[in-house]
Amino acid sequence: MDNIPKLLVDTDTGTGKSLALLCAAASGLAELAGVTTVFGQAGAAEAAERMLRIIGLAGSAAPVAAGAERPLFRERPPADPEEDAADFAFPESGRRLETLSGADLIVDLANRLPGELTLVALGPLTNIALALVKDSALGGKVKRLVVLGGALKAPGDVTPVAERNMRRDPEAAFRVFHSGIPITMLGLDVSRQAFVSADGLKPALNAVTEAGTPAAEAIRRLLGELAARFEGGVRLAELLAVAEAAEPGLVGTEPHDVTVETKGALSLGATLTDLRIGAKRKINCEVGMTVSPERLEDRLARWLAAAAKGGAR
């Protein structure tokens, strides 16, 4: 079991996030060591309850802890009408949430699994920032942090220059990027490429139909929900983040010195780097730029199929 990558997934709610977490829990391609939740489309407590049910479908016993309900220094921003909250009524898991906070669970697991744990952040970086305050040596104890968020050379999504997760807690993002924790940033530069065509999805859907597990049924519903929002396929950015965290190298990266704008309505949450000729750089992360469409389709389909088969019966 030593070779199976151990993941802690920090997330808010959403269809793509639920799907990615389910794959992390059910595929057997990673060991889901823990789940922490953060505000986003919904509150952290609500997200935790949902994610508990999601991983329950896979029979996962991973601890789930609710984290930050608001950004470090700001009021909680309103939900985004263009993003869903994955409001599915999945069955109750019969398990309970951890009593400790999300940030505490991150610190706890990182210390219990020194050098083994990969953190995957799918939402605002508030819990990670809090964990880094609680344990300033955290960065040296984890393998790395995979951040789904930001937009370095590509345009933003919620504003011309900002991506949603960074915009929701820019100060947390700033602190995390400047903390020294090893980071792989999967921003819109590469996450926009995480598109699997309807054809590419077919093998996975076949596996899902054959498997007939509760996890498979949930995957079918979640994929159906995503397919309704995209044309000709689905964008699986969150699953890309989980797959890259478990099996590094799927994404082609560039080393950069990334910082985050924390002031001003126009540029708040923008991930920035000094690209001037001769600029002095202190590299703090690898930024995802490319992913081969064939490898992506192949890899993500493999994760979906494995998750469909691997779920509890």
Add this chain to the structure above:
Amino acid sequence: MKPIILDVDTGIDDALAIAYAVRSPALEVLGITTCFGNVPVEEASRNSLIVLDYLDSGVPVFQGAAHPLVRPYSGEKAVAVHGEDGLGGRADIEPKRGVEPVSAVDFIIGRVKERPNEVTLICVGTLTNLALALMKAPEIAGLIGRVVIMGGAVTVPGNVTPWAEANIINDPEAADFVFRSGVPITLVGLDVTMKTLLPEEALAEWRAKGTRLGDFMADIAAFYIGCYKRNYPGIRGCGLHDPLAVGVVIDPSFVKTRPLHVQVDLEGELSFARTVGDLRDKPEKEPNMDVCLKVDAERFLRHFLDNAV
């Protein structure tokens, strides 16, 4: 001939732009207006007059804004870039003329009204004079033919900060005011001007002419190139920022533009004075300008070298 007003903060590349514009048979230079920026406004006027003397030109010079719209003026000169005198040490003679008794703002308003929808403003300094003209006479917004602005950096790094360009950061509110005014704008930013480099070898062509103008232009450009070599190790020459704005008016086919909505960041800590373009597939707002993103650098450079001296 296209009637133009050239707004400058002279400055070496402003001087190159003045020569290029005044000598162009395609342009009728109605006047030169000056502004603080590379140097204080009085020096910008004086330097412009010196350049015009080298050109044997009687184009009138109108002095404009001495400080930004709503920020304190540091009074700092870009000495490392343009020299103590703004012309790399070549502002060492007295100009034959003085500035006109009319302000830059009133001159702009007057000429635009006199020739509605004809006049192109080429602004290669801060946008303070134009912002003031639009405040004083809002009706000119619909009468200006086009404003061609050297400023900003929409898809490339800045030059004063990693994200902000000098002309915008010197008066960001003025730039914001002009961007929101509804005036037709072509933005000639670092996106293209850092691709049009004047190589040091080319200066020999100017010196070979054996004229006072040729020597003067080669001297100031050499100073400017020296600064670029210090700031950008490995670069082949200096950016022809202001001359390219003139070039775009002489021959728009030098560049390829994209209509974009661009705003100036007035509040950011890191992004302050950044020209933020909405490059998303589905932008929120209608475009407010044509942003130059590509340039035929070779053809422009050839044209500039052949015509500016």
